[in-house]
Amino acid sequence: MSKDTLAKRIIPCLDIKNGRVVKGVNFVGLQDAGNPIEVARRYNDEGADEITFLDITATLEARNTTLAMVRNVAKEVFIPLTVGGGISSLEHIYDLLNAGCDKVSLNSSALKNPDLITQGAKRFGSQCIVVAIDAKRRTNGKGWEVYTHGGRNNTGVDLEQWAKESCERGAGEILLTSMDCDGTKAGYDLEQLRAISSAVGIPLIASGGAGSKEHILQAFLNGADAALAASIFHYQEIHIMDLKQYLKAHGIAVRI
Template sequence: MLAKRIIPCLDVDDGRVKKGINFVHLTDVGDPVEIAAQYQKQDADELVFLDITETNQKRKTMIDMVEQVSQQVFMPLTIGGGVSSVDDIKQLLKAGADKVAINSAAVSDPDLITAGAEKFGNQCIVVAIDVKYDPETDKYFVYTHGGHQKTDLEAISWAKTVVEKGAGELLVTSMDADGTKKGFNIDLYQKLDQAVDVPIIASGGAGDLADFSEVFLKAKVDGALAASVFHYGELTIKDVKKHLKQKVVTVR
């Protein structure tokens, strides 16, 4: 069995790490390079950086940050937010990213997934999917533009589509669970696990140690991503991995 990955996520707004609840109410939690170095010491398996400003004028700030972080840490880095072209992917990989996450642009131009995968390899292309449950239809729908715009795309079908287009990994965030610390959306990840055969990273809702073992044991995801509990020192990655070993979940 492949080792499960514990992945801190850093939302970056104009060069600073921010955190919110349900994608709003952002507060500043620190410098991304310093925080990345701390996670290196904690033995994080990977780091995900998401540029939540998604504006072209801030692109250079993000490139500079990736270059600085990649010089400080030696774990895989996934960078996303505002990626809208093959050239954007190229710039981020050149700056030191190992993988690039595409979200809104994949919805507006699914062929970008294929173009990126053909040029740089499937393993470099992560499609990030922000998902919200609709009780009226009992379905999950995809949201874009930092979770602000609902689409007509049903999330499970969209996941199948992006894998067919060449995505090598999915980073799926439950907007309903994001920042709530009430646990991962197990139902969502169970449905995704049955639908696609690429690695799935679960995001949104981590609050305590049991949340991590639950999502790995019940949903069979490949990685669990969290922000608040790590940023504010409520849990350490060492704590999480110790707990997972006790629950017979394979970790590095």
């Protein structure tokens, strides 16, 4: 079955800092958006297809994602849960899957040690391994470079090249965040989505820039298999079932 025939997924993203859900613009200016367990439970009840839970300062603070919090959230949600932040070994992956998440998201650690993708996919299955990529357009406007450590470090690595390598190493999905669009609510980077969707043969999750139902529709029309968003859902500007009805009315296959 080609990836185009599958239902498109709506994924609220919970960025976690100091045990709270936070949201910023272009990776800075973080504001509190609630208790992770309560927010996750609400999304489960509102019809989200999955939830992504990112401990955004774990890598920077050189620590693992909080297992207790993952356990508590996993008890409350009955849809797939992806967890990322500070995951740097097969043991971390095992512990998180054991704590109740369905997939892990690898970002800085995968760039530092690409074998982690290969080994993780071999040991736990590709369906468990999501490679998260934070990318910013080059200053000359040609293509994008990959950043790590919550968007603080420019690796100089080409986005398309890294997406292809992640795919070849066994990643089951790519979670692509446009740093230029993140938190702006001005829409996803559609050029970036088209480029990466045509470069890889695995599902692509669009992240960074959702501000309206139309933006999410456009992401799906430009190569995304899932749309990840935060502030529009956290602040209840858009309700998930309203969004799904809108998408369905525009010919997008979604789970109602």
